[in-house]
Amino acid sequence: MRSIRLTRMDWRDPAFAAGLTLFLVIGTPLVPRGQGIEIQLDPLGYTLLIVSGLTLAFRRVAPTAVLAVTSLATIVYYYFAYPGFFQPSAALVSLYTVAALGARWTALVSGAALCAGLLLISFRPAGLPDRQAFDGPLWVGGWFAAVIVAAETARQRKAYLNEVEQRAVDALRTKEEAAKLRATEERLRIARELHDSLTHAISLVNAQINVAAHLFDRDPDRSRTALFAVKDASKQAMGELRSALEVLRHDDEPERPHSLRQLPDLVKASEQQGVAVKVTVSGDSPAVSQHVDLAAYRIVQESLTNAARHSRASTVSVDVRYDYDKVTVRIEDDGEADSSSVVREGVGIRGMRERVAALGGEFEVGPRPTRGFAVKAVLPLGRSEDDNGGTA
Structure with a gap:
């Protein structure tokens, strides 16, 4: 009962x-x-x-x-x-x-x-x-039956309305939680973009300023070249910052031009910091989605920045291999790290790992068996926005 x-x-x-x-x-x-x-x-x-x-x-x-x-x-x-x-x-x-x-x-x-x-x-x-x-009992009994039916109907209706109201509350709560999650993901994405882009540019500015200051009296021509590199790097940093601010001002994400096709620019910037970069691209380059292309570009950019700032490497190799359903990016340097070195994941490595995880790929980072540091990212190919219905 x-x-x-x-x-x-x-x-x-x-x-x-x-x-x-x-x-x-x-x-x-x-x-x-x-x-x-x-x-x-x-x-x-x-x-x-x-x-x-x-x-x-x-x-x-x-x-x-x-x-x-x-x-x-x-x-x-x-x-x-x-x-x-x-x-x-x-x-x-x-x-x-x-x-x-x-x-x-x-x-x-x-x-x-x-x-x-x-x-x-x-x-x-x-x-x-x-x-x-039997007249009186039947009369009262009929009213009692009608009252019980009316009460049960009212109770069922109230329970139904309460359930509908609770579903509406749960749906609103779920919607608010989803909105908070999207806002958090967007903040993390912007943080990764700012770190990957500005850190690379500022690192280049710092290196070239040191070169210019060191050669200011002895070699004015090289000092002037270093200052021009600072100018280009600062201009690039301003463009990256302006692009990130556009995301905050508008609902739609602005088109991001960065892709693996711009590897020569990254190589040039790294060589200005005194790091020789060798790039190898193998396989047929298919139509890659913008998100995969941007993630691969940022991973190479961050790896080159870390090689110049932390590994004290003189040479870095960048290997990009295209397969039917994935693109593999591997960056190795000849820095001071050895097999016993401990990987301390900062903002940059954590950002690369998040980028790869968001695309459902695989990410490895750590010291090489002999000497230096290696970063490997395997990214599944997505549909290109420029590919009209074709399969990448």
């Missing part, structure tokens, strides 16, 4: 109980006596009417107890043959409350017990003739 969900008393319940009590006390004496066996209302009759009505003030706090009191008052009322047919209304209200709160079987059993009690009263020696004995 389902338990009843109790609630706190509402100010409307005492107000309703007082109104119904007033109606019973005033309206019952005005009803004409139908069968001629009813007696006039006396103090006990009025007491039963008042108790039945006022008890409803607690119908939400103690619904089962209120149902028992109103049902017992109804049986006693008709046992003494008091007049009127308004008195069962209090029992009907309490029965509706019990059923609406979820105790359907409690309401059914209580209603059946009340009808049985009224039926027994009808067969008492001073009662109605046999042919009319």
Whole structure:
């Protein structure tokens, strides 16, 4: 049997109980006596009417107890043959409350017990003739059945509305969480772009400034060349920063021109820092999606920057191999790292790993068996935006 969900008393319940009590006390004496066996209302009759009505003030706090009191008052009322047919209304209200709160079987059993009690009263020696004995119980029983059905319908409707409301709340929460996740991913993407691009340019500026300062007096021509390299690097940094700011100003991501086709520019920038770069490209270059092309470019860029800043390498090899369904990028340097070196993943390596993971690829980083450092990224090929429906 389902338990009843109790609630706190509402100010409307005492107000309703007082109104119904007033109606019973005033309206019952005005009803004409139908069968001629009813007696006039006396103090006990009025007491039963008042108790039945006022008890409803607690119908939400103690619904089962209120149902028992109103049902017992109804049986006693008709046992003494008091007049009127308004008195069962209090029992009907309490029965509706019990059923609406979820105790359907409690309401059914209580209603059946009340009808049985009224039926027994009808067969008492001073009662109605046999042919009319069932009129009262059937009349009350019909109302009880209608009340239980109405209460169950209202309860089911309320449960349905609560479920719909909860689904709406869950959908809104899911939408907000998805929006927060997209915002977080976008911030991380912008952070990676700023780090990969600006770090490379600033590293180049720092190296060329040192060269210019060191050769300012001894070799003005080389110093001037280094300053021009600083100018180009700073211009590149300004372009990268402007591109990142465009993402923040507009909803649509601006077109990013960086791709593996610009490897010669990265090689030139690295050689200006004193690092010789050897590039090898093998396989047929298919139409690569913009995201894969950009990720590969940034991985090469970050690796060259790390080779110049941290590895103290003099030579770096960049191997790009195109296969049917993937592109493999491998960058190796001849820096100071050896097989016992520990990889400390900073922002740059973590950014490369995130880029590869976002595309569903594979990423490896660590010292080479002999000497130097190696970075390997395997990126699955995606559909190119320039390829009209073709398969990359």
